[in-house]
Amino acid sequence: MIKLYDYVLSVNCYKQRLMMSILDVEYETVPVDFFPGWEHKGEEFRKINPLGHIPVIDDDGYILWDAHAILVYLAAKYDPSGRWYPTGDPGLLGETASWMLFAEGTTNTASAARLCVNLGYDFDLEACQAGAHRLFRVLDEHLWFREREGRSWVCSGEHPTIADIALFPDVVLSEEGGISRLDYPALRRWTDRVKRIPGFEGMPGIFPASRGIEV
Amino acid sequence: MTTVASDPFTMWHPVASAHDVPHRHVYHGQLLGRELAVWRADDDYVNVWENRCLHRGVRLSIGSNDGTELRCQYHGWRYANRSAGCTYIPAHPADAPARTICNRTFPSVERYGLVWSGEEPVGEPPTIELLEAGTPFGLRNLPVHAPAELAIRHLQGHRFLPSGRLGAGPAASAGMSVEWADEYSVALTATDADTDNGSAGSASTAVFFVQPVDSGRSVIRAVLAETPAASEQLAVLRHHATELNGLVARIEAEAALLPAPEPMVPVLQQVPLHLAEVPEAPSGRQAALRVQVRRKWETAAGVAAFELAPIEGVLPTFQPGAHIDVHLPNGLVRQYSITNGPGETSYYRLGVKLEPDSTGGSVCLHKTVREGDVLAISEPRNNFPLRRDSMRTILLAGGIGITPLLAMAQALDRMSLPFELHCFAQSAEHTAFSDVLDGLGESVVRHLGLPPDETVAEIRRLVAAPDEFTHVYVCGPGPMLEAARREAADAGWPDDHVHFEYFKNTTEIDDSSTFEVALARSALTVTVPSGSTILEVLRESGVPLPSSCEQGACGTCVATVLEGEPDHQDVYLNDSDHEAGDRIMTCVSRALSDRLVLDL
Numbered sequence: 001m002i003k004l005y006d007y008v009l010s011v012n013c014y015k016q017r018l019m020m021s022i023l024d025v026e027y028e029t030v031p032v033d034f035f036p037g038w039e040h041k042g043e044e045f046r047k048i049n050p051l052g053h054i055p056v057i058d059d060d061g062y063i064l065w066d067a068h069a070i071l072v073y074l075a076a077k078y079d080p081s082g083r084w085y086p087t088g089d090p091g092l093l094g095e096t097a098s099w100m101l102f103a104e105g106t107t108n109t110a111s112a113a114r115l116c117v118n119l120g121y122d123f124d125l126e127a128c129q130a131g132a133h134r135l136f137r138v139l140d141e142h143l144w145f146r147e148r149e150g151r152s153w154v155c156s157g158e159h160p161t162i163a164d165i166a167l168f169p170d171v172v173l174s175e176e177g178g179i180s181r182l183d184y185p186a187l188r189r190w191t192d193r194v195k196r197i198p199g200f201e202g203m204p205g206i207f208p209a210s211r212g213i214e215v
Numbered sequence: 216m217t218t219v220a221s222d223p224f225t226m227w228h229p230v231a232s233a234h235d236v237p238h239r240h241v242y243h244g245q246l247l248g249r250e251l252a253v254w255r256a257d258d259d260y261v262n263v264w265e266n267r268c269l270h271r272g273v274r275l276s277i278g279s280n281d282g283t284e285l286r287c288q289y290h291g292w293r294y295a296n297r298s299a300g301c302t303y304i305p306a307h308p309a310d311a312p313a314r315t316i317c318n319r320t321f322p323s324v325e326r327y328g329l330v331w332s333g334e335e336p337v338g339e340p341p342t343i344e345l346l347e348a349g350t351p352f353g354l355r356n357l358p359v360h361a362p363a364e365l366a367i368r369h370l371q372g373h374r375f376l377p378s379g380r381l382g383a384g385p386a387a388s389a390g391m392s393v394e395w396a397d398e399y400s401v402a403l404t405a406t407d408a409d410t411d412n413g414s415a416g417s418a419s420t421a422v423f424f425v426q427p428v429d430s431g432r433s434v435i436r437a438v439l440a441e442t443p444a445a446s447e448q449l450a451v452l453r454h455h456a457t458e459l460n461g462l463v464a465r466i467e468a469e470a471a472l473l474p475a476p477e478p479m480v481p482v483l484q485q486v487p488l489h490l491a492e493v494p495e496a497p498s499g500r501q502a503a504l505r506v507q508v509r510r511k512w513e514t515a516a517g518v519a520a521f522e523l524a525p526i527e528g529v530l531p532t533f534q535p536g537a538h539i540d541v542h543l544p545n546g547l548v549r550q551y552s553i554t555n556g557p558g559e560t561s562y563y564r565l566g567v568k569l570e571p572d573s574t575g576g577s578v579c580l581h582k583t584v585r586e587g588d589v590l591a592i593s594e595p596r597n598n599f600p601l602r603r604d605s606m607r608t609i610l611l612a613g614g615i616g617i618t619p620l621l622a623m624a625q626a627l628d629r630m631s632l633p634f635e636l637h638c639f640a641q642s643a644e645h646t647a648f649s650d651v652l653d654g655l656g657e658s659v660v661r662h663l664g665l666p667p668d669e670t671v672a673e674i675r676r677l678v679a680a681p682d683e684f685t686h687v688y689v690c691g692p693g694p695m696l697e698a699a700r701r702e703a704a705d706a707g708w709p710d711d712h713v714h715f716e717y718f719k720n721t722t723e724i725d726d727s728s729t730f731e732v733a734l735a736r737s738a739l740t741v742t743v744p745s746g747s748t749i750l751e752v753l754r755e756s757g758v759p760l761p762s763s764c765e766q767g768a769c770g771t772c773v774a775t776v777l778e779g780e781p782d783h784q785d786v787y788l789n790d791s792d793h794e795a796g797d798r799i800m801t802c803v804s805r806a807l808s809d810r811l812v813l814d815l
Contacts, residue, residue, distance in 0.1 A: 141456065144355055147234070148452060182243050182250075183358040185235045192240055207288045210239050210279035211631075213257075 002027040003058040005048065007034035009118070011111045011169035012067035013055040014203045019071055019165050021201035023078045027057075035119050067107075068100050071162040083159040095155040099163035105135050106170035113177030125178070132179045136171070140184035147186060152193050160197060168194045173205050221398070223247060227340040228399065229329040229424050229436045232353050236261055236330060241285065243276035245428045247334060248479025250274070251321070256296035256558055257282035263332040264299055265319035265483075268292060275318070283558020283629060294318050297560040300532020308604040311534045311597035327438050328353040329424065345394070345402060345420055349440035352448075354421070354455045356436045359463050361470035363399060363427040366435060369466045370401040370423045375458045377419040378443040378451050380407040386458050400424045421455075430476035435459065502542045502591035504530070509562055511586050515640075515647040517569045518615060519581050522562040523590065530560060535622040536599035536688075536716070539563060540763050542591040544583055549576035550764050552618035552690075552716075553595060554648060556625030563595075566647045568615035596763060598770030598787065599688075599716045601626060606684035608634040609677060611699060613670075613691020617647055619716055620690055628655050637662060637677060639670055639691065671698045681708040690716040696786075710791040717786045720767040720803065724784050730806035734758065734815045735777055749774075749801040749811075758815060760801060767803035774801050779811035 002020070006013045006029040020027050032054050033039040041052045049056045049065045056065040057073075064070050075085035086092040109131035115121040116128065139154075146152065153160045154167060172191045174181060181188050194200070195209035202208060228246055235242045236255040243266070244251040250266035252275035266274050268287040275294075279286050284293045284302060291305040294317075301316035321332045324340050328351055331340035359366050371393055374386045383389075394402035404420040420440040425433050437459070443451045506523035514520035524530075538552045551565040570577045584590070601608075601623045608627055610620040617638055627634040636655065639662045640646045652659045662673055678687060678699070687708065689699045696715050703713045726746055732753070733740045743752045750772055753760055763771035767785030776799050783793045785800035792798060799811070 141355070141460075145449075145453070145456075148449060182245060185231075185242060185356075188243065189237065189240055207277055208279065210281045210286070213238050213282070 103166035249481035616691030
């Protein structure tokens with residue numbers, strides 16, 4: 001069974017739990033005392049990941065770290081439909097990769113702001129917030145046009161991809177980092193849609209959506 | 216439109232665009248510093264509310280819109296579509312929330328693909344001839360970190376290409392003219408410079424509304440007067456988004472050089488006077504509302520259904536189990552349960568069975584009252600509240616007793632709480648509101664044409680296994696209620712898990728006693744002689760008390776007993792309540808002791 005080295009309040013660990021919940025993959029968690037113990041920076045944990053960060057998965061001895069890399073692995077291995085990581089469609093695959101890189105940006109701004117506010121990290125909070133607003137503006141316009149095209153997700157396909165999973169936690173918890181989404185209505189609508197994906201699972205700070213209209 | 220310096224607080228402003236408020240979503244908006252929660256119910260009404268839950272001030276924009284109600288994420292308080300009245304407080308599952316618990320609402324009108332609202336807007340939202348005559352087409356809105364006046368100034372120099380001429384060159388090449396500009400809107404017409412005739416597509420007009428979000432923030436909401444051909448729409452939207460993005464960058468660059476204005480401080484609603492002061496107790500039967508019979512139809516053999524719509528404004532919020540008094544043209548006052556499901560807030564739907572041997576209430580409604588008639592009714596009152604914290608709910612309906620239980624079943628269904636609704640009726644033709652029942656699927660079980668003994672046997676079977684996680688609600692004719700009461704007690708159900716609503720009190724009232732009633736709060740002592748009720752004597756003494764059925768069935772005239780032994784003659788309170796003796800129905804019950812002290 002997959003072992004996830006996990007911290008319940010980490011957005012990057014949550015991305016893995018969300019993906020595995022949606023793909024209905026069985027896993028167990030190994031809690032890491034991220035705060036206040038800094039266990040991930042300790043000698044013992046560095047034997048698992050020399051970089052000293054979580055999440056890390058151990059899939060029957062296969063070890064992998066970096067949140068967005070793990071998403072690639074999980075979807076490629078455990079989604080038989082091939083839609084979450086669309087290797088069969090070069091165009092869509094390229095878009096997925098592009099938005100995964102964009103998600104590195106939202107993690108390093110929006111989620112970094114959250115670490116400043118919640119856990120007292122010593123980042124430049126104002127710079128993180130301003131950076132998140134710049135990216136959210138772009139993403140909001142992108143998603144607004146997706147809706148006009150009759151699409152619901154970040155990439156242009158009919159089905160969500162790992163890019164939606166990579167972006168969602170950074171966006172939906174932004175207010176914990178002092179980043180209001182008042183100016184991004186399309187982004188807010190997209191978070192409702194992600195919450196309605198079958199198998200969706202939340203984390204502290206994420207509220208469930210109401211039932212959508214059945215069509 | 217004319218340019219008159221006006222008070223932004225009495226004007227209509229766009230607060231959202233139609234595409235911002237899809238079903239089952241809550242839009243987070245702001246106007247003049249005040250945050251708004253804007254949501255579309257399944258009946259397409261768009262609610263514009265203050266963005267804070269009455270309870271703890273949590274933002275309602277993070278709440279969930281289930282199509283009929285908005286649920287706060289913090290403690291689960293639910294608020295109804297249109298009225299914003301509180302319909303449920305999970306921490307007090309046994310009680311109906313007071314009717315006065317109501318979120319602050321703002322008017323809302325949809326026009327030109329925009330939702331219009333305002334603090335205290337006067338009249339109607341603006342009528343814009345250009346858009347009335349055209350086929351309005353909403354463009355992408357853009358938030359701007361700048362005061363509205365700066366956005367308006369820049370918009371007058373804005374440039375774009377006519378819809379049919381996007382390939383004609385850069386936007387700078389378009390010929391622009393300002394149709395009008397006032398404090399919060401600008402209309403511009405773009406003409407293709409290369410076109411010397413007035414051929415189709417060579418000119419486009421757009422109206423730009425600027426919503427004053429706060430002193431230093433705005434939203435530009437743009438509407439094209441004519442909808443482009445379907446094949447060109449995306450390109451037109453992209454063109455305008457690009458040009459407006461450029462404009463916004465220039466506006467924000469200028470705003471960044473100006474001193475940042477102080478944010479506006481919205482005046483949060485004061486606690487309304489009627490909540491802050493001890494309310495004047497309503498006396499007697501109140502008929503505060505006037506409604507019109509919007510629809511009357513036969514919902515089953517001998518059962519007329521009525522939809523009562525408000526003559527103006529919004530009907531007060533009801534909760535499942537609530538009833539209203541209907542004041543009939545013949546002078547009688549009768550109680551009827553509201554059968555509506557959650558979110559059906561634009562009317563009250565009643566079901567009335569014709570009882571030819573009755574004293575004239577049902578006959579009057581069946582024979583005299585017609586569509587279009589105006590009736591006086593009371594505000595809804597809920598003496599039969601539904602708990603929504605039990606694992607399972609059993610609803611037992613006998614005949615027209617379906618009416619309050621139908622409202623309950625729809626509420627439970629909407630909240631995905633497990634329930635069974637057992638309908639006992641003579642036949643399918645005698646089953647009222649079959650269409651609504653059909654919509655509730657397999658939770659509804661029909662028991663048709665059972666003789667009395669089999670009805671009792673069936674009730675016995677249904678209540679055979681008491682458990683502390685289940686509540687039972689029963690409404691129907693007297694013999695059925697008595698049977699249910701007996702069977703539930705025999706099976707070992709605790710009294711507080713079985714709830715009854717009687718149509719009427721068939722107990723023969725013994726009013727021969729004479730006793731003294733002392734009112735602890737009013738410092739008044741009166742004597743109730745034989746032949747008079749406590750309620751009557753108190754009213755004559757100037758002590759106001761609300762009442763409704765005045766026969767010991769509805770629970771409205773309840774009073775708390777501090778001392779003395781009541782002589783209960785009502786059917787509203789259950790056996791445990793009667794034994795406890797701490798409450799009394801003042802319309803029928805009396806005293807066994809010489810003296811009663813009431814908390815009045």
